[in-house]
Amino acid sequence: MELFLSAVRWIFDGTNWQSGTISPLPIQDRLLEHLRYTATSIVIAAAIALPLGFYIGHTGRARQFVISFTGAMRALPTLGLLYFLLMVFGYWLSFDTAPIVGSTIAFVVLAIPSMLAGAYAGLESVDRQTVDAARANGMTEWQILTKVEIPLGLPLIVGGLRAATLQVIATVTIASYAGLGGLGRIITSGIGLYDYDRILGGALLVTVLALVVDGLFALAQRLTATPGLSDTHPAARRRTHSRSPRPRAPEGA
Template sequence: MNLLLSALRWLFDPTNWAAGSQSPLPIQDRLVEHLAYTAIAVVIAALIALPLGCYIGHTGRGRQFVIGFTGSMRALPTLGLLFFLLMVFGYFLSYDTAPLVGATIAFVILAIPSMLAGAYSGLESVDRQTIDAARANGMTEWQILTAVEIPLGLPLIIGGIRAAVLQVIATVTIASYAGLGGLGRIITSGIGLNDYDLILGGALLVTALALLVDGAFALLQRATATKGLTDSKAAGRRTASRSPRPRARQDA
């Protein structure tokens, strides 16, 4: 308990947030770096995974590929991948550029499976009768994708992005092992100095950031849910719960 209180005192100490603080401070600089690494990786992963996931979900092609790819990539050790990419790009790029490129690629690879699965499952969740009705009304495949499937499957698509963002936020802490910044730099500095206030304070910052981002995406998912579908599902659940149970058969 004393350790937690000491870490909280360090965390809320204004001097640790002031400009000009010694490395690995100030905290806001490390926080901005952490968000920047996360945003870059998530945007690049979204540009790759979302179009591919929408194509697979719309056409139904490559389902087995998605299942196998997402399962295998989630088992990939990110720290090992990071060090491997650092060694590879270290031969071709400068000492300052190689860590950033290697870390970004590692985080992109980490974020792709969740986004791909979210986009695919989001479009797969749309009722086939709704799609057939849209096709019967003369809508083109592109119109069906953009005006029917994506809006109806948007909560699940955002759910995939949400999972990817949280994974990247948690994993960006290892960027400090590549000589980069972020909140992980506070933790690694604490480990090197045997300073438990830095270690626990950095961990609390990463946890708080993940919880805030997760809450924002949860609200976004709720806001993008189609009202008619959510109301009908809720009504169906209420009807099922109120339906009388069959009486046990009594033998004569």
């Protein structure tokens, strides 16, 4: 308990937030780097995974491929992939550029499976009768995708983004082993200095960042849920009750 309190005091120590302090401080610089690596990887992964997931979910093609691909990619060791990419790009890129490119690609590869599964599952969760009704009303396939399937499947799509973002936030910590910044530099510097306050403080910062981002995505999932699709919604309960058989009147009444 004392170690935990000591790490909390280290985080709130004003000297660790002052600009001009020695590497790997100040904390806000490492935090901004962590967010920048995460945002860059998520944006690139979304540009690849979401269109592919929407296509598969809308057409129903390559469904088995998605299941196999996402399962295989989630088993891929990110640290091993990172070192492999560093060796590959180290031959063609400069010493400063190779870690950035290699780490970004590794994080993009990590984020794609969850996004792809979320996009595909979100569209597949839409009731086919709703899609058929939209098609019968003369809507084009593009209109069905953008005005029916994506809005109705948005909570699951956001869930895929949520899982991918949390994975990347946790894994960006290892970017420090490639010579990059982020909150991982605080942890690795603490290991080298046997500074347990710094080690636990960096770990707590990563944890708090992940919890805050997870809370924001949870709120986004709640806000994007379409009213009336939940069984707990009053309209759904009324429909359920209306289908239930009415009790028979006693004989002779």
